Amino acid sequence: MKWSNGLLWGLIAGLAVGIITAAMSYMEVRAMWHELLNYTYQVAYSEMVKAGIPPTQAEKLASVSVEHVKGWLIPSAIAGSVVGSVIIYVIVGVIMAAVWEKLKMPWYAKGALFSIALLAVFYLPSLLVKPPPDLPQPPKPPVMYSVGRMVVEFVGPLILAWLLNRSK
Amino acid sequence: MRTPLLLLLAVFVTAQVLVFAPQVDFLFLGAQWVDLPRYGGDVGVLKLSFYLAHQHVDVSVSFRCQGLDPEPARAAYAGPGVYEVLVKARAHGLGKTAGCAVVFKSRYVVKDGSLTDGVEKVDYFEVYVPHYPNPRVEVVGVVYLGLRGRVELRVGDVYAYNGSLEISAAGARVLGAATYAGDLRNVSLPLEVVAFDPSAALTVLVKARDALGREVAVYRTVPLRVSPRPMPNITISPRWLRAGTSATVDVSVRFPIPVNGTASVGRWSAPLVNGAAFLRAEAFGSPPSVVLPLVVTYDTGVADRFEVELPVYQVADPEVRVEAKPAVLVTNVVNRVEVAVYAPGEFTAQIAVSGATALGPQPVLIRGVDAAEAVVEVVPSGGVVSLAVDVAYRGGFDRRVINLLVVQKTPVEVRAEPLEVSAGGRERLLIYVTPLVNVSELGVELYPVSGLVFAQRSYRLGRSGGAVELEVDVPSDVLGNVALGYRVYYITASGAYGEHGGVIYLLAVQRPRVQVDFSVVPEGPRAGSPFYLVVRLYNKGGVEARDVTVEAVGDVKVVRQPPPLGSLAPQSSRDAVFTLMADAAGLKNITVKVLYSDRLGKTYQEVRRLTVVINASAPVAAAAPKKEGGESQLTLAAAFVALTAVAAALVLLGVRRGRVARHS
Numbered sequence: 013m014k015w016s017n018g019l020l021w022g023l024i025a026g027l028a029v030g031i032i033t034a035a036m037s038y039m040e041v042r043a044m045w046h047e048l049l050n051y052t053y054q055v056a057y058s059e060m061v062k063a064g065i066p067p068t069q070a071e072k073l074a075s076v077s078v079e080h081v082k083g084w085l086i087p088s089a090i091a092g093s094v095v096g097s098v099i100i101y102v103i104v105g106v107i108m109a110a111v112w113e114k115l116k117m118p119w120y121a122k123g124a125l126f127s128i129a130l131l132a133v134f135y136l137p138s139l140l141v142k143p144p145p146d147l148p149q150p151p152k153p154p155v156m157y158s159v160g161r162m163v164v165e166f167v168g169p170l171i172l173a174w175l176l177n178r179s180k
Numbered sequence: 181m182r183t184p185l186l187l188l189l190a191v192f193v194t195a196q197v198l199v200f201a202p203q204v205d206f207l208f209l210g211a212q213w214v215d216l217p218r219y220g221g222d223v224g225v226l227k228l229s230f231y232l233a234h235q236h237v238d239v240s241v242s243f244r245c246q247g248l249d250p251e252p253a254r255a256a257y258a259g260p261g262v263y264e265v266l267v268k269a270r271a272h273g274l275g276k277t278a279g280c281a282v283v284f285k286s287r288y289v290v291k292d293g294s295l296t297d298g299v300e301k302v303d304y305f306e307v308y309v310p311h312y313p314n315p316r317v318e319v320v321g322v323v324y325l326g327l328r329g330r331v332e333l334r335v336g337d338v339y340a341y342n343g344s345l346e347i348s349a350a351g352a353r354v355l356g357a358a359t360y361a362g363d364l365r366n367v368s369l370p371l372e373v374v375a376f377d378p379s380a381a382l383t384v385l386v387k388a389r390d391a392l393g394r395e396v397a398v399y400r401t402v403p404l405r406v407s408p409r410p411m412p413n414i415t416i417s418p419r420w421l422r423a424g425t426s427a428t429v430d431v432s433v434r435f436p437i438p439v440n441g442t443a444s445v446g447r448w449s450a451p452l453v454n455g456a457a458f459l460r461a462e463a464f465g466s467p468p469s470v471v472l473p474l475v476v477t478y479d480t481g482v483a484d485r486f487e488v489e490l491p492v493y494q495v496a497d498p499e500v501r502v503e504a505k506p507a508v509l510v511t512n513v514v515n516r517v518e519v520a521v522y523a524p525g526e527f528t529a530q531i532a533v534s535g536a537t538a539l540g541p542q543p544v545l546i547r548g549v550d551a552a553e554a555v556v557e558v559v560p561s562g563g564v565v566s567l568a569v570d571v572a573y574r575g576g577f578d579r580r581v582i583n584l585l586v587v588q589k590t591p592v593e594v595r596a597e598p599l600e601v602s603a604g605g606r607e608r609l610l611i612y613v614t615p616l617v618n619v620s621e622l623g624v625e626l627y628p629v630s631g632l633v634f635a636q637r638s639y640r641l642g643r644s645g646g647a648v649e650l651e652v653d654v655p656s657d658v659l660g661n662v663a664l665g666y667r668v669y670y671i672t673a674s675g676a677y678g679e680h681g682g683v684i685y686l687l688a689v690q691r692p693r694v695q696v697d698f699s700v701v702p703e704g705p706r707a708g709s710p711f712y713l714v715v716r717l718y719n720k721g722g723v724e725a726r727d728v729t730v731e732a733v734g735d736v737k738v739v740r741q742p743p744p745l746g747s748l749a750p751q752s753s754r755d756a757v758f759t760l761m762a763d764a765a766g767l768k769n770i771t772v773k774v775l776y777s778d779r780l781g782k783t784y785q786e787v788r789r790l791t792v793v794i795n796a797s798a799p800v801a802a803a804a805p806k807k808e809g810g811e812s813q814l815t816l817a818a819a820f821v822a823l824t825a826v827a828a829a830l831v832l833l834g835v836r837r838g839r840v841a842r843h844s
Contacts, residue, residue: 061701061712062742062757116842121834124827131827135820139813155812159819166823 013112017179022105023098025172030097032164037089040153047151048085053078097168104130105172112176123173127166134165207231208282208303209262216390217271218312226250226267226307228282232259236286236298241265247278247309258286271309275339278307310391311339315364317384317400323375324409326482327439328355331404333369335384340365343388343396351377352404364388374480375406409484410436412455414474416488421465423494425576431474431488433457441478452476465492465576494579499524502569502580509586510617511560514539514676517584519567520553521546527573533558535565535586560586591617592645592668594624596684601632603688604656604722611666611684614645618673624666626650629683631662654688656722662688691778692725694718694748696788698772706795707765710739713792715772717745718753725776725784730756734770736792737761748776762794 041048056077060070104126115122152158209229217224228241236259242252250269258265271278282305286298315337323329335345345360345367355372364386373382381403388396413434421427433443435455443450443457450459463470474486501522509515521529529552531544536558538544546552558565565584570577593614601607613624620643627636633653641648654662667681697716705711713732719725728745732738740759748754762768774786 058712058759061714061755117831117834117838121831121838124830124834127827128824128831131820131824135816139817139820152812155815158812158816162816162819162823166827 013109013176013180015106015109017176018105018107018109018112019102020105021172021175021179022102022108025105025168025175026098026101027094028171029101029164029168030094033097033161034090034093036157036160036164037093038086040157041086041089043154043157044151045085049078049082051151052081100130101168101172104169105176108169108172108176112180119173119177120170123170126169126173130165130169131162135162204231205233206284206299206301208284208301208305211280211282211305211307213307213310213392214266216310216312216392217269217274219314220273221270222312223268223270224309226269228265228267230258230263230265230284232261232263235259235290236263236288237290237295238287238298239263240285241267241282242285243267243280243282245269245278245280245307247272247276248280248307250280274309275311276309278309280305280307311337311341312390313337313341313343313364313386313388313396313398315343315384315386315388315398315400317382317386317402319382319402319404322405322407323352323373323380324437324439325375325378325406326409326480327437327478328372328374328480331371331373331382333367333371333382333384333402335360335364335367335369335386335400337365341388343386345369346385346387347371348383348385349373349380349404350383350401351375351380352382352406354382373404375404376482378406378408380404380406409482412476412486414486414488416472416490419490421463421470421490421492422497422576423465423467423492424578425497426462426464429461429463429472429490431459431461431472433459433474433476439478441476441480443474443476445472445474452478463490467492467494496580497575497578499575500571500573500578500580502529502567502571502582504567504582504584507584509536509558509560509565509584510591511586511588513559513591513617513672513678515558515560517556517558517565517567518553519544519546519556519569519582520551521548521569521571522551523571523573523575523578524550525574527552527571529569529571531556532568532570533565534568535562536560562586591615591619591670591672591678592622592680594666594668594682594684596664596686598686600687600689601652601654601662602693602721603654603658603690605693606651606653609650609652609664609686610647611650612645612647613641613666613668615643615670617670619643619670620673620675621669621671623669624648625669627665627667628652629663629665631655631658631660631688632664632686634664656690658688659690660688662686690722691782692719692723692748692750692776692784693721694725694728694774694776694784694786695720696772696774696786698788698790700792704795705760705762705792707762710759710761711792713758713760713770713772715742715756715758715774716753717748717756717774719748719750722750723778724749726779728754728774728776730758731773731775732758732760732770733773735762735768736770736794737763762792765794765796768792768794 053074056074057070060073065073108122108126207230209231211226211228213224214227215225235257237257239255239258240252243250248269248271250267253265253267255265282303284301288295288298315335318334319331320334321329321331323331333347340363342362343364347354347358352373352375355374360367360369381401384400384402386398386400390396415432417430418427431445433452438454439452441452443452443459445459445461448459448461450457461472463472469492470490472488472490474488475483477483503520505518519531526549529546531554533556539557544554544556546554563586565586567582569580593616595612597610611626615622622641622643622645623639624641625638628634633655634650637650639648663683663685665683667679670678672678695718699714701712701714715730717728725748728748730742737760738758739761742756742758745754745756769789769791772788775783777783
């Protein structure tokens with residue numbers, strides 16, 4: 013199969029998946045709004061203190077940073093989801109197109125294979141390795157959103173495989 | 181009967197004469213010496229006798245001889261009767277017979293009252309020129325001036341005759357028999373003489389008679405061969421003397437010729453026999469040398485004097501020792517010098533001091549047996565003090581000189597610690613004052629000289645010195661040498677007062693000096709929650725602090741260390757933030773160490789301790805997030821496993837269907 017095929021359908025699949033994950037990111041941000049702000053504040057404060065800024069001044073500056081961050085949280089989450097998905101699925105599409113003929117299996121099996129790969133790449137490290145007890149700890153989204161993402165990451169390659177199968 | 185006989189005889193003889201008397205006018209009666217020539221060429225006098233019957237007028241007599249040169253003789257008249265004329269004749273040689281022809285001439289002859297013609301008569305005769313005593317004398321042998329010697333006197337002549345010898349001497353003395361009588365043709369006479377003059381001579385008087393029987397006395401002077409006296413070989417043992425001691429000296433005298441006499445040195449003497457003498461004398465070693473007067477008196481009365489010089493060396497007797505301590509003295513103070521003298525047996529020693537002023541009676545006398553000590557108090561004035569110790573002991577006399585070094589040593593030693601002070605701060609100095617001589621009182625006064633700021637201070641110290649604390653301020657703009665002055669007042673153990681001053685130089689350096697402050701954020705940390713320890717470092721020194729590192733250890737866990745801070749400029753500050761966490765509540769001790777170095781590589785360390793109050797953690801807030809985090813992780817893990825399983829199942833299914841499709 014031509015790699016351009018993979019590129020095209022990967023783009024389409026990435027957009028689709030990106031829209032879905034963007035929606036989920038929006039809902040996550042809304043759900044963790046305060047935690048995120050608090051986390052931002054903590055990170056800013058600690059970095060400023062490490063840089064030598066007096067604590068009182070660091071508090072004020074951290075508050076200012078949070079105010080700046082507020083307007084960008086949701087747009088950055090949405091944009092990050094879409095753009096990230098597009099990039100990932102373009103790459104997956106090109107690879108999938110390159111190995112399409114070699115994999116002697118139906119399209120759903122090929123898709124499932126790439127699902128396993130994506131799940132392993134994105135989720136296995138976080139499950140196996142515990143992060144250091146750093147401060148401040150980044151806020152964790154509600155578990156259902158994480159599971160939803162995982163399902164989307166599972167379904168996404170299947171959709172791409174179906175699209176590639178239909179395109180040939 | 182007799183008388184007629186005699187008368188008859190007389191008549192007979194007269195008759196003979198009257199009958200047989202010839203008629204002769206001239207008759208040469210012969211020649212005989214009146215005065216003998218003494219040597220060949222000498223003139224003798226011959227007497228010629230004639231008989232002249234008549235008177236002859238204007239008579240000349242001459243003759244010629246072989247071996248004689250006569251002179252003619254003239255006379256106005258001669259005769260009648262026996263005419264004798266003396267004629268001088270030079271003899272050519274002695275002991276020879278000369279044949280002569282004599283000519284008698286006269287102009288007129290007076291006969292019977294009238295003059296008639298003269299006559300010329302020639303006659304021949306022989307005349308013997310006898311030897312004359314002319315002995316030659318010589319002396320064989322050599323004598324030494326002033327000494328007895330044997331010579332041989334030889335007297336000889338050309339003919340044998342008897343005579344006598346009488347021997348005398350000028351400038352010498354003849355020992356023994358000095359006469360001889362006998363045949364003088366060849367005489368050899370041994371003589372023993374003593375020559376007192378180099379030009380001595382023997383005078384020999386030879387007495388004899390000549391051919392005419394007259395006594396002849398001939399003096400002969402023969403010089404003696406006089407040689408100067410040989411020098412003796414004088415050996416002495418020992419060949420040198422030790423200064424200040426008496427010694428027995430063996431003197432051996434040997435002449436190359438056998439002479440006798442007496443050899444003496446001072447009051448010691450010994451006989452000189454056959455040219456050898458051995459004597460023993462006493463001499464005292466008086467530097468630089470001793471001259472022994474050796475007098476050799478010969479048996480002739482002559483004496484020779486020899487001077488034998490013996491060098492005298494100042495060789496120390498190893499049995500005599502002198503020690504002095506201390507070996508080093510201090511100028512301008514009273515020094516007690518202990519002098520110990522060691523000599524065998526009973527001795528007396530005298531100490532004379534030079535190069536210093538000696539206190540007490542001088543010179544110092546020491547008496548002892550085998551060993552003795554004395555103390556001399558001196559105040560040195562020069563660089564070296566000399567002690568001259570003269571020791572008189574049984575072995576003689578010895579001298580020792582001990583030189584003691586005088587140093588300009590300070591009576592006290594003053595030093596400061598530390599020698600480096602930091603500019604721009606207050607330093608605490610320790611000034612150590614140590615006396616180097618025995619003192620009974622000691623005090624020090626300190627005052628600023630340059631660079632340091634402090635008030636003048638005085639301190640009183642004990643006899644062993646001590647240390648005094650002095651706080652000084654060093655201005656921050658001062659760099660390099662700074663100085664403080666001191667004046668030490670002391671009284672020595674002997675009561676002398678002294679002062680000693682000086683300056684101590686210190687080095688003012690600028691160094692980094694980091695001040696450490698803390699703050700804890702948040703102010704009331706909780707157990708189990710991380711908190712910040714902010715360490716503020718401020719360099720209040722004058723130079724950069726390099727390689728600044730901060731370390732925090734204690735009862736808390738260090739979650740995150742600050743990175744190395746690098747350098748800290750003077751008059752600037754930086755913060756090092758530690759992220760810490762305490763597991764339990766309570767008081768937690770934390771030690772902070774700050775290490776830094778200056779540009780010379782010298783490291784400094786500041787250590788501070790603080791105590792942090794850790795509050796108990798909020799139980800609800802602490803419990804819930806932990807529990808929630810654990811549940812979501814499990815859920816995610818379960819979802820991952822489930823989705824992976826489904827995907828794996830799809831893959832397996834696809835693989836199986838794909839295989840079936842290929843086989844079909």
